[in-house]
Amino acid sequence: MRSKATTCAALAAALLLTGPPAVAAAGAPAPGAPGIGDPLWPTAGNGGYRVERQRLSFAFAPDLTSYTATSRLNLRATQSLSRFDLDLLGPQVRSVAVDGKPADWRTTPDGELVITPARPVRDGARFSVAVTVFNTAPDLLENPPQKPEDLVNGLWRAGDFVQLHTQPTGARRVLAVSDHPSAKTPTTIDVTTSGKATSVANGRLVATATVGDRTTRVFDEPRPIATELLQVGVGPITVTPRRGPDGVDLRYALPSDKSAEILPRLDETYRTALDFLGQRLGPFPGRIAGAYATPSGGATETQGLTWLNSDQLTPEKFDETGADSVIAHELAHEWFGNSVSLAKWGDLWLSEGHAVFYEWLWNEAKQRNTVDTAAQSAYRSHRSWIEENGPIAAPDPASFGPGDNRPFGSGAYQGGALTLYALRQQVGAETFQRIERAWVAENHDKVAGTGQFIATASRVASQDLGPFLRSWLYASGTLPPMPGHPDWQVDPAS
Ligand SMILES: [Zn+2]
Numbered sequence: 001m002r003s004k005a006t007t008c009a010a011l012a013a014a015l016l017l018t019g020p021p022a023v024a025a026a027g028a029p030a031p032g033a034p035g036i037g038d039p040l041w042p043t044a045g046n047g048g049y050r051v052e053r054q055r056l057s058f059a060f061a062p063d064l065t066s067y068t069a070t071s072r073l074n075l076r077a078t079q080s081l082s083r084f085d086l087d088l089l090g091p092q093v094r095s096v097a098v099d100g101k102p103a104d105w106r107t108t109p110d111g112e113l114v115i116t117p118a119r120p121v122r123d124g125a126r127f128s129v130a131v132t133v134f135n136t137a138p139d140l141l142e143n144p145p146q147k148p149e150d151l152v153n154g155l156w157r158a159g160d161f162v163q164l165h166t167q168p169t170g171a172r173r174v175l176a177v178s179d180h181p182s183a184k185t186p187t188t189i190d191v192t193t194s195g196k197a198t199s200v201a202n203g204r205l206v207a208t209a210t211v212g213d214r215t216t217r218v219f220d221e222p223r224p225i226a227t228e229l230l231q232v233g234v235g236p237i238t239v240t241p242r243r244g245p246d247g248v249d250l251r252y253a254l255p256s257d258k259s260a261e262i263l264p265r266l267d268e269t270y271r272t273a274l275d276f277l278g279q280r281l282g283p284f285p286g287r288i289a290g291a292y293a294t295p296s297g298g299a300t301e302t303q304g305l306t307w308l309n310s311d312q313l314t315p316e317k318f319d320e321t322g323a324d325s326v327i328a329h330e331l332a333h334e335w336f337g338n339s340v341s342l343a344k345w346g347d348l349w350l351s352e353g354h355a356v357f358y359e360w361l362w363n364e365a366k367q368r369n370t371v372d373t374a375a376q377s378a379y380r381s382h383r384s385w386i387e388e389n390g391p392i393a394a395p396d397p398a399s400f401g402p403g404d405n406r407p408f409g410s411g412a413y414q415g416g417a418l419t420l421y422a423l424r425q426q427v428g429a430e431t432f433q434r435i436e437r438a439w440v441a442e443n444h445d446k447v448a449g450t451g452q453f454i455a456t457a458s459r460v461a462s463q464d465l466g467p468f469l470r471s472w473l474y475a476s477g478t479l480p481p482m483p484g485h486p487d488w489q490v491d492p493a494s
Contacts, residue, residue, distance in 0.1 A: 045180025353416015
């Protein structure tokens with residue numbers, strides 16, 4: 001047994017060697033930064049803490065015209081905090097508490113909820129914040145936006161259906177969160193609705209409770225999920241679970257009146273696309289996949305629950321609308337964008353470029369356009385979109401106008417896919433696919449950016465691909481000649 005004196009002497013020696021404890025070294029409490037410093041969305045995300053887990057609770061009015069939402073976030077301070085921010089733009093704040101005690105708060109016009117706890121939070125401390133908001137959900141079909149840019153992202157109600165379209169920074173318009181992909185975190189969502197409306201959300205349904213007319217469903221996603229990939233659906237929907245390939249559970253949340261006609265082709269396409277992508281990229285990154293389809297749906301890779309348009313999935317419309325290509329694209333995002341999330345929004349090409357590239361491969365396998373044809377077409381038009389939005393991996397924030405969609409433009413989609421095609425031309429298909437598999441395996445459920453992709457590609461290919469990839473990703477006028485296709489033409493910028 002060691003003596004007490006020896007222990008104290010050892011402790012004193014250790015303190016002399018290492019200096020004072022971290023809390024003193026970190027200095028006086030100071031405000032956390034209002035954003036993570038993303039050039040495209042400067043106030044998205046927040047500084048001074050990490051998000052370790054969150055629970056998002058929605059309670060909808062019986063007629064779905066409004067809701068209250070409570071965000072409970074478990075945080076860990078990365079500095080001593082006198083105050084800190086969440087992101088919130090629009091909903092009315094009803095209450096804010098830090099570690100269970102009411103906290104002072106104010107909102108700013110640029111979407112910050114500034115929270116001052118009763119006592120400062122010390123560096124390294126774990127703490128919790130709970131914010132309840134109220135918001136209306138006007139029917140977008142009855143009140144369509146006058147101009148496209150008036151349609152802001154967030155919670156959309158269309159007729160009997162509620163859906164989330166939060167990409168890229170619309171989650172802050174729904175409830176209080178740290179609204180940047182780099183803040184992704186395991187998330188539990190519970191949804192309370194009335195009457196016959198059914199709800200669905202990211203993650204697995206783990207509990208259902210009914211009290212009178214009100215039903216609460218609890219969904220849990222133990223994997224980190226970015227706020228841009230949240231999905232909460234409410235409406236007259238039927239949820240059909242299926243056993244998918246390789247132990248992946250599938251579930252399809254479809255309008256009840258169309259579920260029977262949509263389900264067979266949708267399920268078959270999901271299985272085929274999951275096999276197709278899995279053969280090229282390795283195992284599906286999660287344990288659950290599926291779709292939430294609504295009549296007003298778009299096509300968004302909300303994690304484990306792709307948001308689709310049900311009108312495009314009917315037997316009459318499926319082929320005409322190219323629904324299988326859309327599904328292949330959105331499922332590719334489960335590897336690129338969902339599992340491997342963006343470090344900054346300028347890295348969007350890593351998400352959309354990959355999704356488009358695998359969509360090209362899918363179409364080629366379906367005997368449609370070849371990948372060469374798709375790449376040649378994108379290459380031909382590149383001067384126009386580089387002139388419009390800037391380089392592929394460094395889009396110009398000012399070029400996207402006042403809407404909510406920067407930096408979603410052709411540079412990320414076509415330019416990203418073209419860069420990947422050029423890389424495959426440069427290193428060969430076999431090495432390219434090894435790079436892809438290494439990228440998704442090493443960054444599974446993490447956050448990674450352009451520099452890391454260049455490093456991974458160079459390491460796997462055993463050559464410095466930095467100059468080559470940067471000549472594509474940061475070209476501000478004309479892209480380099482395509483390896484293997486020096487004859488490819490380029491149209492002038494229009
Ligand atoms: Zn996409």
